[in-house]
Amino acid sequence: MEFDVFSALIFVGVIGITLYITYWASKRTSTASEFYTAGGSLTGWQNGLAIAGDYLSAASFLGIAGAISLNGFDGFYYSIGWLTAYLVVLFLIAEPLRNLGKYTMADMIGSRFSATKVRGAAALNTITIVIFYMIAQLVGAGALIKLLLGIDYWISVLIVGVMMSIYVLFGGMAATSWVQIVKAALLMAGTIIISFLVLLKFNFNMLDMFAQMSTATAHGESYLHSGVVYKNPFDLISVLIALILGTAGLPHILMRFFTVKDAKTARSSVIYAIWIIGIFYVMTIFLGFGAAKFVGADAIIAENAAGNMAAPMLAGVLGGNLLESFVAAVAFATILAVVAGLVLSGASAIAHDLYGQIIKKGKVTEKQQVNAARWAALGVSVFSILLALGSEKLNVAFLVSLAFCVAASANVPTILFTIYWKRFNTTGAVASMLTGLIVAVVLVAVSPNVINPVEGKAFFVGNPLFPFANPALISVPAGFLAAIVGTLLSSKKQDEKKFEEVHFQAQTGYRKLG
Numbered sequence: 001m002e003f004d005v006f007s008a009l010i011f012v013g014v015i016g017i018t019l020y021i022t023y024w025a026s027k028r029t030s031t032a033s034e035f036y037t038a039g040g041s042l043t044g045w046q047n048g049l050a051i052a053g054d055y056l057s058a059a060s061f062l063g064i065a066g067a068i069s070l071n072g073f074d075g076f077y078y079s080i081g082w083l084t085a086y087l088v089v090l091f092l093i094a095e096p097l098r099n100l101g102k103y104t105m106a107d108m109i110g111s112r113f114s115a116t117k118v119r120g121a122a123a124l125n126t127i128t129i130v131i132f133y134m135i136a137q138l139v140g141a142g143a144l145i146k147l148l149l150g151i152d153y154w155i156s157v158l159i160v161g162v163m164m165s166i167y168v169l170f171g172g173m174a175a176t177s178w179v180q181i182v183k184a185a186l187l188m189a190g191t192i193i194i195s196f197l198v199l200l201k202f203n204f205n206m207l208d209m210f211a212q213m214s215t216a217t218a219h220g221e222s223y224l225h226s227g228v229v230y231k232n233p234f235d236l237i238s239v240l241i242a243l244i245l246g247t248a249g250l251p252h253i254l255m256r257f258f259t260v261k262d263a264k265t266a267r268s269s270v271i272y273a274i275w276i277i278g279i280f281y282v283m284t285i286f287l288g289f290g291a292a293k294f295v296g297a298d299a300i301i302a303e304n305a306a307g308n309m310a311a312p313m314l315a316g317v318l319g320g321n322l323l324e325s326f327v328a329a330v331a332f333a334t335i336l337a338v339v340a341g342l343v344l345s346g347a348s349a350i351a352h353d354l355y356g357q358i359i360k361k362g363k364v365t366e367k368q369q370v371n372a373a374r375w376a377a378l379g380v381s382v383f384s385i386l387l388a389l390g391s392e393k394l395n396v397a398f399l400v401s402l403a404f405c406v407a408a409s410a411n412v413p414t415i416l417f418t419i420y421w422k423r424f425n426t427t428g429a430v431a432s433m434l435t436g437l438i439v440a441v442v443l444v445a446v447s448p449n450v451i452n453p454v455e456g457k458a459f460f461v462g463n464p465l466f467p468f469a470n471p472a473l474i475s476v477p478a479g480f481l482a483a484i485v486g487t488l489l490s491s492k493k494q495d496e497k498k499f500e501e502v503h504f505q506a507q508t509g510y511r512k513l514g
Helices: 005-026 032-040 044-055 058-071 073-100 105-110 116-149 153-201 206-213 220-224 233-249 251-258 263-294 297-303 310-359 366-388 396-410 412-420 426-445 472-489 496-508
Strands: none
Touching (some): 032 153, 044 153, 044 310, 058 263, 058 297, 058 310, 073 105, 073 233, 073 496, 105 116, 105 251, 116 251, 116 366, 116 426, 153 263, 153 366, 206 220, 206 263, 233 251, 233 396, 233 472, 251 263, 263 310, 297 310, 310 366, 396 426, 412 496, 426 472
């Protein structure tokens, strides 16, 4: 696309808004509570929008649109899985988490198990998930700025890295939250406009749209049915397990429930988020179909092999350079907001859990903890950037699904058993978190997305040792099984009175019985 003055103004305007929010928030961020959770000051609708902003990442906007445009119904599985996932969060996680935690997921688990090894394992999981997720966002950002500005991928990744570091270092959670709120509103506006234009092309006739799409791509009728990508049903089941359970273990999403004053507000936050996210994911059908029909698979792949630029390219075809510039700028703001939340959750795990609670044993001042978080944020940013530089050809929706797999395998079993299983103990918690993490990461490392016989499809050329693209079918049961076996084989008995106190607090918000 040609880069003109209007494109520059739109792009700079969106970035300027986010930087002003960061400046405003920096004046209100001095304590650890303000840095990590915005002082618990967000209302239900504000946090709902922020959750949606956090959740509707590069994978949702860029990755799913590309996946649907190239693979049809198989790409829409991401929309189905990620939307369904919030029902798990709403009914099982949101309220107990808000009642038990303070800043991080490890705080919630630590309310029942005080052992440092439990907190350390939780922090390790958080950092690993953040890195996987960050790579996806940075890959999307690099491809996006390359399309918008015509500059090299590696320079694009560095630009995003600098911007996200500014948000977190100076504004903390307040800046991150309000950037996500603004970005969610802009993203919904852009998606509605594109969807309207796509439907206009089909004369608002949904039946005609599906009829035309059955012959619009090289896949033919198969485009509208499952099987283009997931020819093995077990591979599909594995991906869906990761998508549906993963959200409940994502550290940057779980942190959002600490930014409100109580559990009731946390519940309302999720309800607002579900409505926003649900409407968006329905519209991904129009983004994907529109790109396949009016841009074409060849043009999409020529711009980015993984299809990550399908949505901005569709905006250009339907609305010209102005709409493409707006959509690209909003997508860039989308990535900036999400990576800021990821950096903050990773920094929280390092500064609050590892440094503050394990190394300093809780004897740390507010100033020391905030300073440690800022240094940790810088470290997470640099490490993620280095990894993203070698991941340009990978689809961002796939990369995020791997982060969901680790979250579902390593965190979800421990979170659920901490809240609901009386006999669960320290050994079971550590065994679950480490087993889920190790099994997921090892199987990913030997999967077709890392080792592939087709050159250019993965990091290495060769035959994969594990057949599935996503290992959740194996790693999630492994996490649950390790929790059960570790608990039953441990000689240490869990204090049942402690469970009763934690269970009561999880359901009511009160910290003591009676």
